[in-house]
Amino acid sequence: DAKTTQPTSMDCAEGRAANLPCNHSTISGNEYVYWYRQIHSQGPQYIIHGLKNNETNEMASLIITEDRKSSTLILPHATLRDTAVYYCIVRVAENYGGSQGNLIFGKGTKLSVKP
Amino acid sequence: NAGVMQNPRHLVRRRGQEARLRCSPMKGHSHVYWYRQLPEEGLKFMVYLQKENIIDESGMPKERFSAEFPKEGPSILRIQQVVRGDSAAYFCASSLTRSSYEQYFGPGTRLTVT
Numbered sequence: 001d002a003k004t005t006q007p008t009s010m011d012c013a014e015g016r017a018a019n020l021p022c023n024h025s026t027i028s029g030n031e032y033v034y035w036y037r038q039i040h041s042q043g044p045q046y047i048i049h050g051l052k053n054n055e056t057n058e059m060a061s062l063i064i065t066e067d068r069k070s071s072t073l074i075l076p077h078a079t080l081r082d083t084a085v086y087y088c089i090v091r092v093a094e095n096y097g098g099s100q101g102n103l104i105f106g107k108g109t110k111l112s113v114k115p
Numbered sequence: 116n117a118g119v120m121q122n123p124r125h126l127v128r129r130r131g132q133e134a135r136l137r138c139s140p141m142k143g144h145s146h147v148y149w150y151r152q153l154p155e156e157g158l159k160f161m162v163y164l165q166k167e168n169i170i171d172e173s174g175m176p177k178e179r180f181s182a183e184f185p186k187e188g189p190s191i192l193r194i195q196q197v198v199r200g201d202s203a204a205y206f207c208a209s210s211l212t213r214s215s216y217e218q219y220f221g222p223g224t225r226l227t228v229t
């Protein structure tokens with residue numbers, strides 16, 4: 001699976017949009033981009049995933065560049081409860097020939113939402 | 116509609132003792148993953164099981180660690196003769212299928228070896 005690069009930490013003001021970047025310049029055509037987050041002392045939580053197109057759900061939006069070498073997770077109105085470590089993961093889906101079930105977590109970005 | 120359950124939530128063991136960590140996946144899920152998180156580090160994959168089978172144990176230490184997921188009952192991660200370096204948070208996740216986009220994580224078991 002391709003490797004990802006994320007900033008170590010970011011700050012965001014409460015109520016503002018949080019934009020978390022991720023570089024995955026070696027991503028393959030059959031690899032998805034996933035985002036998970038881990039609030040302090042809790043288990044990771046799935047946020048969103050995408051392949052090529054931008055995606056949006058009730059939690060966040062995912063913007064993937066046309067060349068797929070980078071992406072941005074957007075939390076449109078960050079709250080204090082969004083303070084967490086955010087992980088960007090790339091992974092081949094089984095239906096694209098992937099054999100790996102597990103997720104490979106890097107160090108992630110520690111997002112601090114401040115009042 | 117219970118999520119992934121892990122018990123105990125906190126476990127204290129003395130060096131040399133055995134630790135047994137349990138994970139009950141979400142209802143209907145037959146794929147279980149174990150991850151370990153050392154203090155101030157990211158999560159590291161340990162083992163992937165599907166009912167009664169170990170699919171991938173590439174992240175498991177070669178000695179003292181074992182895992183099972185019997186036909187009935189929870190998945191068990193067993194650590195024999197624990198050492199201080201085993202102190203960590205152990206998370207279990209489950210998914211509906213192998214190719215499921217989302218893995219659901221439990222709250223973790225925090226193992227402290229004294």
